[in-house]
Amino acid sequence: GGGVGGGGWGPGAEELVLFAWDIDCLSSYIAKKLNGYINHALQGGMGDSHGDGVGDGEGQPEALALAHSRVSDAIAQSLNDAKVPLDGMVQTAWEVIASQVSSQCMAQLGAVKGVTATYRMTNKPAPTQPSTFVVNILKPLRDFVHAWGDRVPGSIMNQEWEGSVVVLVIERYLSTIMELLGTVKQMEEALAKRKIKSKAKGNKGGLSDADKILLQLLLDVRSFGDTLETHGVDHTTNEEYVKLLAEVAPAERFLAGALEDDAL
Structure with missing residues (x-):
């Protein structure tokens, strides 16, 4: 079918x-x-x-x-x-369905890799808003619940089925970000060896390309966290999300400066 x-x-x-x-x-x-x-x-x-x-x-x-x-x-x-x-x-049956729906959500995470291209050697200002793709990460799950939510058996609902799908997506989001940050680190090390600074001239924040990428990831992860409550997941206590946020938390120190620049 x-x-x-x-x-x-x-x-x-x-x-x-x-x-x-x-x-x-x-x-x-x-x-x-x-x-x-x-x-x-x-x-x-x-x-x-x-x-x-x-x-x-x-x-x-x-x-x-x-x-x-x-x-x-x-x-x-x-x-x-x-x-x-x-x-x-x-x-x-519902384990298979959960796997299929989560796979559809995970497909949206391919856009995460585009963050690198946005800021690598482009002299773009530091980000102040989450990426547009973030709102669509869990869209397949929302669409599924809208279409078939009334056919989820009580025994499955009691196991917080939606939350189990979200956890699978968070785990993939974390691995995707870790892979991206590993690539960025290699990029920065290569530039350092060539004595090339990736800092944009005239940028008031003075952030390197790697800093901007990390800041964008932080904004995205925060925005993603705000969507979890809809699916019964508390982002303040969910272990997987806490790990995800911790991976990009170092960018917190850039956030205030980026927002100030955006207001000017």
Whole structure:
């Protein structure tokens, strides 16, 4: 099948959503209604037995009640056992869906590498605003939730499914930034060996190209953090995001100067 809602979530994702929903409904039916029907039938059988005179004599009603309880417990256990593989199928389906949606979000992170080209040897002023691509990083997740949010089973929602997708994206964002900063460091070392300064002439902030790149990354990561609350992730306490922010935190010292220059 095609992508979910035409949004390109990956082959078969739409079918997985519907499949998981149907399986979850079947699991719920087994756990609640079917078990209830069986217990109701057993209770009816007990009533018939009493009405037919079965169980007359001392201790017979208690023995019958005990037998009913044991049968009921055995049936409930059997039904619970039957639910286990169904619940496992639902869990697996949503893990695949989460992987596909997160991959779509991660594709937006390719734009991070463009930050280097923006400031390397261009004499552009220091950045004061986040990059335009940041708002689109989690757009595939937002679109998915809008299209299919009402088909997410309660068991999956309770596991903070959206948050799990966000964490995967944050981890990729971190690795992307670390790779970019490694490249920038190599660039600066190469320039230093040639005794070429990458500081832009006439720039009031006096920031090097590497400084500007790091500052842009900080602005982007901060802006990205502001979007996480929508998906149930607290950026002030989320361990993965805290690591991401720490990677670009050294640019905090450039922020005030860049904003002052922008105001002039």
